[in-house]
Amino acid sequence: MDTPTKPRGCTSFKVRQLSRRLSQHYDAEVSQSGLKTTQYSLLSHLARLGPTRPVDLAAELKMTASTLSRNLQPLIVAGWITQGAGADARSRLVQLTEEGEIKRREALAHWKTAQQKLNALLGVERVLALHLLIDEAMELLGGEDEPVGDD
Known part of the structure; x- marks a missing residue:
């Protein structure tokens, strides 16, 4: 098979295809814990960061505050995250609950399985x-501080 000398097709489309396929792969495993992969990611970031202002968590995750708020709501309702008062009357903090940590650990086992399966399918070197x-590519494209809406 000949190696192309220039890119063919839309790079954005190809990356989105890969992203969707990877999301399906991880979601199939992580969903066995009752979480979506994005929810597992939120719980994991909160476990690492500790009590955090939503604006700081959104920046860490490179997403808009409104997207974060939408993604936090089911986790708050489930009792895996609490949202309470911050340092002053205007600020809020979100943090993982004990139940949230238990759920995160359960999902972690499934995430590890997904990662191991991906390593086997693609090969660790790849x-x-x-x-x-x-x-x-992320470094070359810059814009690290620009949040994205859909995550």
Whole structure:
């Protein structure tokens, strides 16, 4: 098979295709814990950060405050995250509950299975190369502080 000398097709479309396929792969495993992959990610970030202002969590996740708010609501309703008063009357803090930590650990086992299956399907070398390529592309494209709406 000949190696193309220039890109063919839309890079954005190809990356979105890959993103959807990867999301399906992880969702199939993580959903066995009762969480979506995005919910597991939120719980994991809160476990790492501790009590956090929603605006700081949104920045960490590179998403808009409104998207974060929508994504937090089911986790608050389930009792896995609490939202309470912050340092002053105008600020809020979100944090993981004990039940949320239990749910996060349950989902972590499924996430690890998804990662191991992906490593087996693609090969560890290809996964490492993909991570490196993504990191390099993100650095070259810049805009790290610009949140995205759909996550």
